Amino acid sequence: MSDGQLKAYYVYSPWLRIFHWLMVMSIVVLFFTGLYIGNPFFIGSQGLEPTYAFSERLSMETVRFIHFAAAFILVCAFVLRVYGFVVNKGDRLLPRFWTKQHWAWTMDIMLHYMLLRASHKPYLRNPLARMSYLGVYFLIGIEAITGFTMYVMVDPKSIWGQSFSLVNSLLINEYYVHLIHHYVAWLIIIFAVVHIYMAVRADFMEREGEISSMFSGVKFLAHQPVDLGEIATEEDSLVRYWDNIARDSRPHSG
């Protein structure tokens, strides 16, 4: 598979990487606290006897506080994502729907994932993944809007309350806001499962440093990636630096 000439490409800025891990942590927290809020004490003796919090640590208030805190962290973390987008070409992962190339590459990667094509073109970030990121941001956006609607309506007179009350009207009533918030949370978790698998698989199958890239920001490819122009540049000094290290250290590079 490799011709021994693995080359390092600097893709992700530290901003994006910090954002990514903040997002991972907050989504995990949000998901489990959210399940708890939707159905308190869903683990255990449900439906048999009245439930009560044994201690303050498990009170609805605390769990909700954690949920809200995580929600604010998640939303604020997007600042890093946007900053990374501005300062680093490698963070600009928006799929280029308007290009023919994008769709050709999508077809290529899809056939590969469907195990119909043994290998695929070398990508820094494959177009299917890039589309799924956009999709998950969209889902997070829905969660944020519906979540904040429920959150701010404690004070309906505030400017936030007045703005977000329109969401209630738009979605008929607030119960639907609850429902949508709940269902979309599960969609995000399903994305996470597939996303983690794809990363592990890519690491195993192609050894391009898929997982480590989210720590280091660098990916290793044997061939020149076709989307190089869109995402990263070889000339970057950091890339050369990583290139050298990689050449020295990576055991399979020989």
Place this chain on the structure above:
Amino acid sequence: MQTNNSLWELFQKRGLSRRSFLKTCAMITGLLGLSPLKCTEVVAAAEEKNLPVVIWLHGHECTGCDESFLRSQTPLASDVILNMISVEYDDCLSAAAGEPFEQHFKEIIEKYAGQYILAVEGGVPLAENGIYCMVGGRPFVTVLKEAAAGAAAIVEYGSCSAWGGIQSAKPNPTNTVAVSQIVGGTTIVKVPGCPPIPEVMTAVIMHFALFGQLPPLDTSGRPKQFYGNRIHDTCYRRPFFDSGMFAERFDDAGAKAGWCLYKVGCRGPATYNSCGNMRWWNGLSYPIQSGHGCIGCSNNGFWDNDQFYERLPNIPISATIANADTIGAVATGVAVAGVVAHGALSVVEKYKRQRQSKPEEERRP
């Protein structure tokens, strides 16, 4: 909105003397068959400003809103209908019926055009030209449009009027819609609820009587003072929610202790109404205090937010019933199983490829 002129004001406007006014009053006293001693009362009445005229129409409804209105303690129903407003047309309370009643309706909407308040109870069925609700031999929708044309303001009393109500729940056999979907061009006050709290219904009129204007409305057209907060945020059982103390079933120890009804389906967290702070019967109780979760009766389309005893509605999948969490967990399980299978196949593929010779690599660009 302007209030109507008194008889004395009309006399003044036309430059008629006080003397002729008193003479007219004496004549009215005679006509009514009253003793001449009563003349001073007639004068007092004729000097008073007229009350705002209200026309109250009934569409597809159950008259529960009328009943609720009559249950108001402050202000009392009699004070409202005899001293704050003049209810000139109301199927439920008016003495008259039939032809003279319909004639009176026509006279009122002409005489007070642009001045009267139109209160509507009930949804508006539109299917087959509205023949599923006929009033005086005409479709209700026709009567409504006629009355709405000259209304200074429209008050939608109850969820049927404000949102369409129960008859508009799926599959909405009569194609019933809210009043505001049919008429417009004037201020519409929504007073939803099934029925609304009695004192909320009368307070809309009380506000008008006190301040001469309609109460401030939110973006949906509901009076802010009564529909601003969620029941959940004003519920006396909220501390139990915050502390994580829940009734799991009706009449269990938690229910007896008055803990939160969130887990038996209470819609308080999504419902905007005054049940939590004002309560019913001047603070006597409300559904949650009586041990039953809120069913969200002031929400748009709440009938289709059933089942009322589930936190999240069950979704019928063939013969089984599952809620969002079950479906989510199953879908996630399927996703995990899917990726594991895909992973296994991928490894097999890779192994196969490695065993094959180099030429395969050349296929890569």
Place this chain on the structure above:
Amino acid sequence: MSVKRVVIDPVSRIEGHLRLEIKVDESSGKVEDALSSGTAWRGIELIVQGRDPRDAWAFVQRICGVCTTVHALASLRAVEDALGIEIPKNANYIRNIMAATQNAQDHLIHFYHLHALDWVSPLEALKADPASTVELQNAVLEKYRLPLSGPVGLAFDAYPKEFPKATTLYFKTVQQKVGQIVASGQLGIFASHWWDHQDYKLLAPEVHLMAIAHYLNLLDRQRELVGAHVIFGGKNPHPHYIVGGMPCSISFSDMNASVNSERLAVVDASISLGINLINYFYLPDLLAIGDIYVKKGYTDGGGLAKERVLGYGDFPDEPYNGIANGDFHKKLLLRSNGVVENFGQGLASAVFYNLEGRDYADPAILAEGVEHSWYSYPQGKSNFHPWDGITEAQYTGPKEGNKDSWIYLDEAGKYSWLKTPKWRGKSAEVGPLARYIIIYTKVKKGIIEPTWAEKMVVDQVESVSRVLSLPPENWLLSTVGRSVVRGLEAQLHAYINKYYFAKLVKNIRSGDTAVASTEKWEPSSWPKEAQGVGLHEAPRGALGHWVVIKNAKIANYQAIVPTTWNACPRDSQAGYGAYEASMIDTKVKVADQPLEILKAIHAFDPCVACATHLYDAAGNEVGMVDTDPYAIVKGGGR
């Protein structure tokens, strides 16, 4: 001599949308023909299909907000019958209190605020002398009080809290206010009525003033009668229930329970107030006016009640384990279940037919026709058993006018959204009068050994007969009789309320605080298919709900409601419905001002939204039914 056709549409002071048309012989005042048409329907049974049976009560409760609660009760009983749920004792007592409260309050508000203005006029009241009105009030309380009582186990009411105010100044002040309203030219709810009708002269001005004063007084007091609904059900109208019992947990050791001693005190005060208002206002006013009318020969309007009345019975004294299995009818306090024919010819010739248990599932007993309803049956058939029921809409419009602008409806053709329910092929009247006739007949003929409540029914009827100096069949079977019996029933229910309150307290004292049976709460504990029937004697008469549950969802839902029995269109086989028969049996003095017709119809306390919610808009047959007799629930229109 000419026959004039008069239309009354809308009929006001009722629930729902009702149209009446009569043909009056102007010279004799005889009503040659009359039709009653329900002019609206909403399709609620269709809407509950596919939903959770535990939610059904909330949906069908919204059939009617005046007789709020009655459809919820019938629905709960139907679902519990289907699922085999027996509710705890406390829940049974509480539901009985809710039902009795509803009946007492509904009857009272009906008499004063929906019916009184047919008898008394605010304009006549202006001519009264306040001082003489005080004398009249005193005389009425002396002569027309009905000093009957049920068992009052717990009597905390030290003295009557609400008593008619009989001072000159009071009546003077009320008269002044009425005078001001009239003088202002803004008559409001009193506008444009036939106040000049000669019948308003039948009563002295003082009677008018007294009644108008009570109209106002009770307009503000009636709200306090429903305390039990607000405590046990959280609100009124439309209090809350649960399948399996009541949601209002009882506890005296928890700090926040829905029902505790303070809450019970509210219920007790409300029940006692009900007894006071009925004993000191409602019944004396009603009997005083009724006596004058009867003395002047106004005993017409009896109609169908003379021929046939029907009831289902109510107030299970103790929890029962089913309705269709007959247990319900074994435990009733008021066994008004059955049919009585020919009461008009006196008690001796009256014939009683029983109606219990499986009878309610028997298609041979209940059927419906659509001869004059806006539906069609295939192959020219005029009659179908309910399980064969087909609802094929056939809106034909009126005889004169357009489909959306009527002049006259077509009495020879189709003219109502109501079908014609039949008992063994015949029409029957339901309501308080029907219940009283049935119980009176059953007790008098020795068919049943009376409970205290049934004995009170007989005592009431006999007491009034003494006051009016007429045998029961001579005054009962009339418009006045219908109204008087409603008042008697209000008194009876006020004491039933007290009775069940005492039973509730006694049972709690024994240590039982359970209000809900939740073993069969989860759908997993239900049979895959089940059918049930729920019966209730609503203020307006016998009410039945039929439900089919499949896979934990409502597969079919039907209700046969009191006003459908009474307001239904005629049928060539079954005859006239009760409204039509009563109108035909009423004399109209002034054809253009058929006040007598309003009186006759209001005496039934029409509740048309109840009667006309039934049909499927598209006219499709609703749902699937198998061969079980419960298949009565089949089909759209009932």
